[in-house]
Amino acid sequence: MRASHYYAPTLRKAPSDAELPSHQLLMRGGFIRPVAAGVFDWLPLGLRVLRKVENVVREEMNSAGSIEVHLPVLAPKDLWERSGRWDTFEPTPFRTKDRGDREFCLGPTHEEVMTHLVAVDLSSYRDLPLTLYQIQVKFRDEVRPRGGLLRVKEFFMKDAYSFDVDREGLDKSYQAQYDAYVRILDRLSLPAFIVKADAGSMGGSDTREFHVLTEYGEDTIFRCNKCDYAANAECAALSPVEAGPRKADGEPELVETPGQSTIEQVCEFLGRPAEQLAKTLIYKVDGEFIAAIVRGDRDLNDFKLRNLLGAESLEMASPADILKVTGASVGFSGPVGLAESVKIIADYEVNAMSDFVVGANKDDAHLVGVEVERDFSVAQFADIREAVLGDGCPECCDGELVTERGIEMGHVFKLGTKYAEALGATFLDESGTEQVATMGCYGFGVSRAIAGIVEVHHDKDGIIWPMSVAPFHVGVLLLDPGVEELAQIADQLETGLGEAGYEVMVDDRDERPGVKFKDADLIGYPIQIVVGKRTAENGTVEVRRREDKAESVVREEADGDGK
Ligand SMILES: [Zn+2]
Missing domain, CATH: 3.90.960.10 (YbaK/aminoacyl-tRNA synthetase-associated domain)
Structure with a gap:
């Protein structure tokens, strides 16, 4: 790819309302642009990262045995009334009507629609277990959108739903998703912190959230300083307290x-x-x-x-x-x-x-x-009060609870039978008796993960993309595109590295070297190759690793293997 023919407008300065590093750098690097508060355009670089994150998620979902489908954004009111969430879901979903006055919401989540789909064809216990997922745009009418891709009105999510014959089956499906999340976060270079959570409006029981810890995280997490107990603020458990001495006589x-x-x-x-x-x-x-x-x-x-x-x-x-x-x-x-x-x-x-x-x-x-x-x-x-810093750990009873800030990347819930019952997802068991399917649901914030990755992987100069999701693996900085001999070397690098499986962006723009170095660091190519004066003099190129800025000088002929 040639930067001179690409669309990657960078900004020297971040917009004044961008506080989080991820918001600033994704804007400055030309990955996203706002259309309205909490609504973003995805520019080519951003879209490449988004597709790569999606693919990591898709591969791990598939290897966990789940099967991809695609459900509509428009969810009919009738389904949401059957689950009882049309009037109670918070924040109230975006709603719309068709010309015949039929009401819909723009799906903030898809329990209703997915359960409806499965209910249509489910008949026998032999059809189960079944885990379906989609990677889909979701809508949330945020009161105060902020933080770039963190709190938005329109975003990308992977949501999976498992259907099992019983609780035991659910435990297995849940574990398969849980394990897939651990692999996804590892492949995205996101150090995960797994915490106990409250199911909130989803109405589940056993639930876990996968957080990335950063100082700008919007959630408070309590963890024990002695054992591995961790929970979000809503459900950090506190231990009983022994009765103190009390006066038996007298009166207030x-x-x-x-x-x-x-x-x-x-x-x-x-x-x-x-x-x-x-x-x-x-x-x-x-x-x-x-x-x-x-x-x-x-x-x-x-x-x-x-x-x-x-x-x-x-x-x-x-x-x-x-x-x-x-x-x-x-x-x-x-x-x-x-x-x-x-x-x-x-x-x-x-x-x-x-x-x-x-x-x-x-x-x-x-x-x-x-x-x-x-x-x-x-x-x-x-235990009915909010936990505070220094409370005793409920698990080891020895440590104290300390707080961290986290960004929630995903969650896994054991839902039980609530939606299956409401929407008629039933089957006949081995004895021919009708049973209600037992469900789990599993969400992963695809666009949010991009913000998480940038929060974790950046420095003062820009983004440091992990190889797995970098928009391009290698940025070739052609410092003097007017020199035919150097342009040819850049060509050879692009071809050779491309054949070796690397995605290459050649910065052949008519810009000063300083601008090219700055943009390469800002955009965050994991590897930069400088084709400049030295290349003309002695046939070597300078290879820089974005992560630690380590430089090495490599003879140009040896570059086919990418290092
Ligand atoms: Zn503890």
């Missing part, structure tokens, strides 16, 4: 706290640290009210509470509901004297508290000197 004292409704205000007003306060939060769970208590300096974790209660819906109670349930305004709720119908769930740490402060269920008042058991009873102590 009612203290006026006019207008002091936040934890900070109450702490300052009473001269007590937040650890001596208990926050009581009233939630509406599947139509019933519950009180959830955490220490004043902690945050409640909605995901944990929802999972603990096995709740379909969970939301903070409205101020009007809080008034109805507690008899007081927001900020004055407490567990003492609450109606018996309101179940009290307390975080493990509350079990160790004594002589603490709670809201009095009366405006402008708190109770001081409160004791668990003596003053109120807890239905269950559980």
